[in-house]
Amino acid sequence: MLTFLTMVSHYMGMINVKSRLKNQVYTTVAFVGNWYLLFIAIKFIQNGGYLRGFGLLAIFVIFLYFIVMNIFFFFTEKKAPYDISPQIEKLIGGRPEEVEEQEELKRRLSRVERNSNGFGANGFYSDEVLLPAKVKTSSSQQRNVDVLVNEMIKKGLVMNDFDGKNDQQLIQSADEGQREFYALGDGASFPYYDLREEHGRAIIYAGLNQMSESPVGEVVRVGLSDFKHAKHEFHLYLANAGVSGGPQKVQGRSGLVESDGKYVVKIQMAYKRRTTSLPDDLK
Secondary structure, three states, rough: HHHHHHHHHHHHOOOOOOOOHHHHHHHHHHHHHHHHEEEEEEEEHHOHHHHHHHHHHHHHHHHHHHHHHHHHHOOOOOOOOOOOOOHEEEOOOOOOHHHHHHHHHHHHHHHHHHOOOOOOOOOOOOHHHEEEEEEEHHHHHHHHHHHHHHHHHHHHOOOOOHHOHHHOOOOOOOOOOOOOOEOOOEEEEEEEEEEEEEEEEEEEEEEOHHHEEEEEEEEEOOOOOOOOHHHHHHHEEEEEEEEEEEEEEEEEOOOOEEEEEOOOEEEEEEEEOOOOOOOOOOO
16 A cells, blocks of 8 residues: 555656646545554454554544545645644645645636736837827825825825845846836826816826826936827827835845835826927917
């Protein structure tokens, strides 16, 4: 019987299968093998070997408990009753591979959700027609930004968890020369945003929706030109508006140090060249 179990373990290690399936096979084999252990324990007791017999019987009960826990974990979606696995995990350290896979899946889904924020509420524009732009934010507009980001976090529209990574994972995944990591990751788009001209200034409005909009910044440069000159040559459209920055972790001598940072409004402008320039009185 032991030879059979060793052979199964050996061949399962050679076959490339998903860990859940592999653990299901191991659990099934262990379930069968554990009853053989019970058979040996009974034989010892029948032949007067009480110490060994009851010792093996105790081991059988312990193994049976963990096999039942594995059946709940690997064969069902139900939570096992009287599960002491978390306490054992704290005692010996480490985490089950299946748990790591599930958390990695959650992180990947989180990244997909964050990436989907890149498609702005104002539609899709190809990279060829996009220009970077500089935004100036007053103190009152900065307060509006802070309030909006906090509302987005509360409603689950943006994650401020450093992409679900701990300090060690952040350092391992860092690009060369990277020393700063933001809770918002690469940032996120505002749920609603709009660009309006007021008294010759290009003001960005943003909010959870149009009803809750408030001014969050002013466009001062588009590409290499200020807004007025860029408008003179191009039709300009607000392609995307979002936020980056905020709470961050910075690499220090003894590890990462967390600090507060200012949320920064980031935008992209789409352009289309005018066939004729604007008259001077409309510049």
